[in-house]
Amino acid sequence: MLLVVLDLAGIAVFAISGALAGVRARLDAFGIAVIGVTTALGGGIIRDVLLGAQPPTSLRDWRYLLVPIVTSLAVFWLHPQFAKLRRGVLLADAVGLGLFTVSGTATALAYGAPSYTACLIGMTAGIGGGALRDVLLREIPMVLRKEIYALAALAGGVVVVVGARLGFPAVPTAVAGAALIVTIRLIALWRRWNAPTARGIGT
Numbered sequence: 001m002l003l004v005v006l007d008l009a010g011i012a013v014f015a016i017s018g019a020l021a022g023v024r025a026r027l028d029a030f031g032i033a034v035i036g037v038t039t040a041l042g043g044g045i046i047r048d049v050l051l052g053a054q055p056p057t058s059l060r061d062w063r064y065l066l067v068p069i070v071t072s073l074a075v076f077w078l079h080p081q082f083a084k085l086r087r088g089v090l091l092a093d094a095v096g097l098g099l100f101t102v103s104g105t106a107t108a109l110a111y112g113a114p115s116y117t118a119c120l121i122g123m124t125a126g127i128g129g130g131a132l133r134d135v136l137l138r139e140i141p142m143v144l145r146k147e148i149y150a151l152a153a154l155a156g157g158v159v160v161v162v163g164a165r166l167g168f169p170a171v172p173t174a175v176a177g178a179a180l181i182v183t184i185r186l187i188a189l190w191r192r193w194n195a196p197t198a199r200g201i202g203t
Contacts (some may be wrong), residue, residue, distance in 0.1 A: 003110075004023055006068055007044060007057070008097035011094040015040040015068035018133045019075035025137050028055045029076050035133055036072025043128030048055040051111045064177035070149075089111055094185040096199070098178035101126035105160040106174060115161045122157035123150055125179075138146060156181035 018039025022032035041058045048056035058064035104125025108118035127150050131141040143150045156177040163173030187193070 002174065003107055004061075006099050006103035006106075006174065008063060010096045010103060011040040011044070011064065011067050011074060012071050013096035014043075014129050015071035016075055017093045017096060019072040020079065021071060021133055022072075023075065025078045029073065032076045033069055033072045035136060037068045038077065039129040039133040040068035040071070041065075041129065041130040043100050043104065043125040044129075045123035046128040047107060047121055050124070051108060051113065053111070068078075088194065090189060091182075091186070092203070094182045094189075095178075097126045097130075097149070097153055097185060098156060098181035100129070101156045101181055102160050102177040104158040105177070106164070106170070108162050109161065113167065117122045118161050119154060119157040122160065123153040126153040126156075148184065148193050152181045152184035152188065155184060 001043055015036040019032050019036035022035035022038070025035075027029075027035065041064065044064070045056045048054075048058075068190055101122045103122075105118050105122025107125075108121040113121060129145045131143055134141040159177035160173055163176065164170070
C-alpha cells in the first residue's frame with residue numbers, strides 16, 4: 001500500500017510539472033495531456049521494464065492512468081493560476097523526484113535487486129519521466145544540465161537502501177529518503193549549486 005500511495009502522489013505532482021511545460025510550449029489540450037502523462041508515468045515504466053515487471057504497473061492499474069490525465073487537464077483549464085505558483089511548481093517537482101525515487105528504490109528491493117542496482121533504478125525512476133518530457137519538447141534534459149538533480153535522487157535512494165538493510169521501518173525510511181532529496185534539490189536551487197562543467201568550450 002505504501003508503494004501505491006507514493007507512486008500516485010509522485011504521478012500527480014509530476015503530471016503538474018509536465019502539463020505546465022506543455023502550456024509553456026503552447027501545446028493544445030491533447031498535447032498537454034500527453035506531456036503530463038509521459039512525465040508522470042515515464043519513470044515508473046522504465047523502472048518496471050528494468051525489473052522485468054510485465055506489463056508495467058501503470059498499464060495494469062487504471063488509477064495510474066486516470067490520475068495524470070485528470071491532473072493534466074486540470075492544469076490546462078487552470079494554468080493561469082498554476083503559472084503564478086512558480087515556486088510551488090519547483091517544490092512539486094522536487095517532491096515528485098523524492099517520491100518517485102524512494103518508491104522506485106523500494107520496489108527494486110522488493111524484487112530482490114542488489115543494493116547498488118536498487119539505488120540506480122530508484123534514481124532512474126525519479127529522473128526518467130522528466131527526461132522524456134524534455135526530449136519530447138526538444139530541450140536538453142534537466143538531468144544533463146548543470147543543476148543538481150540526479151545526484152539528489154541518488155542520495156535519497158542510498159538512504160532507502162541503507163535503512164532497509166539495517167532493518168529500519170519502511171515508512172520512516174521512505175520519508176527520510178524523500179526529505180533528503182527534496183532538501184538537496186531546494187537548497188541547490190536556492191544557492192544555485194551546479195555540477196562542474198567543461199571549461200574553455202569554443203575558445
